[in-house]
Amino acid sequence: MxxxxxxxxxxxxxxxxxxxxxxxxxxxxxxxxxxxxxxxxxxxxxxxxxxxxxxxxxxxxxxxxxxxxxxxxxxxxxxxxxxxxxxxxxGFNPAVSVLDIPYLLPTxxxxxxxxxxxxxxxxxxxxxxxxxxxxxxxxxNGRKNFTSNQALDDISAFAGQKFRVMDSKILIEQFNALGASAIALPFGELYTSLQTGVVDGQENPLDTILRMKFHEVQDYLVVSEHGAMxxxxxxxxxxxxxxxxxxxxxxxxxxxxxxxxxxxxxxxxxASALEEISGGDINVRVASEAERQELRTKMYEPARAAYIDQAGDEGAALIEVYEAQAAN
Missing domain, CATH: 3.40.190.170 (Bacterial extracellular solute-binding protein, family 7)
Structure with missing residues (x-):
């Protein structure tokens, strides 16, 4: 305390x-x-x-x-x-980290x-x-999207890239599932880390990307809406x-x-943030529904397993409730 x-x-x-x-x-x-x-x-x-x-x-x-x-x-x-x-x-309530699982909530x-x-x-x-x-x-409160200094033309492009994440095993497994590596860095260090190549990319809502000027030090943006905030x-x-x-x-x-x-x-x-970002030098692409489904298929199970490992029986019970409701 x-x-x-x-x-x-x-x-x-x-x-x-x-x-x-x-x-x-x-x-x-x-x-x-x-x-x-x-x-x-x-x-x-x-x-x-x-x-x-x-x-x-x-x-x-x-x-x-x-x-x-x-x-x-x-x-x-x-x-x-x-x-x-x-x-x-x-850290206060491990059960709430269920929301870190990609595409947990539908777009x-x-x-x-x-x-x-x-x-x-x-x-x-x-x-x-x-x-x-x-x-x-x-x-x-919004959804996360991917940016990088390397091309993100399709899912295979994530392989070998380095992404900044919050300190979360679930998010690390999300990127591992795409063949990428994840590095936990403080948010305050992210702009410089992108600028200097410590990491290739990151994930954040569009309005955060604009407010923090990440688009100024990134070359590619995919509107994936993969993570619910x-x-x-x-x-x-x-x-x-x-x-x-x-x-x-x-x-x-x-x-x-x-x-x-x-x-x-x-x-x-x-929408306003996307319009302003698109007016800059960054390449912007909106992921199709098929691509989003493919991303979910690759990322969901590894992230789910990391969550249950972290949150234990309580997490497993919550996932069971979620999957039962989501199936209806």
Whole structure:
């Protein structure tokens, strides 16, 4: 357990004032990004539907600490809630790393949302309860794509290339399955590593590629949408249980209700990013459905095996729920 930021502790003394319940919600994105914009929409819905009894105070851009500090703050009760990228929670809850498996969620948004809303999503959220937090919702936050300084004309082109990944055995196996090698590097070192050839390529959502200017030091981009970037909404259990059941339902429904608008906002940001990237010197190619299926066929089983090895019986049970639902 690490020490929480001074900012988190300082905020614990905020008085309740006129509201019956105040929830401070910390996250890492800027105020212009989809997560924050739609958190504000949720806050407005919750305030309206509880007659002002529940107030969400939203703190963006890591104002309350890094994600680990915010997650532990929620666990300890120093913070009421956080919205975290699932990729940052694998050390806290190994079960959530199921989302690292390539093409786990279909690129068809309606089918992907059915998985979030169904037995799989419910089981994934429930896995947080044994970690001292309450999983309230899953939110879509984009999909990863491949870039490289070497050609990516087809699947065989991945062989022998070096890709940067987050420190994840699942992602390493994803690239091993394509004959490529994966190197875990800190995100802050990625631009220079691409520029100097430490790695040939990387995977990230299009808006991240644009924002971090990776396209300026890469020659090829394949819009593969192979990896789902999901957010997890986590609440402190004591705060959550202190709410009347009616208010808990209002909050859960509000997080679900804004998903179509959230998805549309993110899609627009991605489309804008693709247009801007395509105007540069990088070669851009959109993978066909047949190619995406071939990628899934090669990558899914090795990544699945790495996940179960990491998450054990809990992971195996979650995969069983996922595959049963996905087959329907």
């Amino acid at each position: 690490i020490a929480l930021s001074a900012g988190v502790f300082a905020l614990t003394a905020v008085p309740a004032m006129a509201q019956d319940y105040i929830a401070r919600i910390g996250h890492l994105e800027s105020t212009q990004q989809s997560r924050h914009i739609h958190l504000e929409k949720v806050a407005a819905l919750v305030s309206e539907r509880t007659g002002g009894a529940v107030e969400f105070q939203i703190f963006p851009q890591g104002q309350l600490g890094n994600q680990r500090q915010m997650t532990e703050g929620v666990q300890l009760g120093a913070l009421e809630a956080t919205v975290s990228p699932a990729a940052f929670l694998g 068809d948004e309606a089918k992907a949302q059915a998985l979030r809303d169904g037995d799989f999503g419910k089981a994934l959220l429930e896995s947080f309860s044994s970690r001292g937090v309450v999983g309230v919702a899953l939110w879509p 999901e957010d997890v909404v986590l609440f402190n259990p004591m705060f959550w249980e202190s709410l009347p059941e009616e208010y808990r339902t209002i909050i859960t429904d509000a997080f679900s209700e804004v998903v179509p608008e959230l998805t549309a906002h993110k899609s627009a940001a991605v």
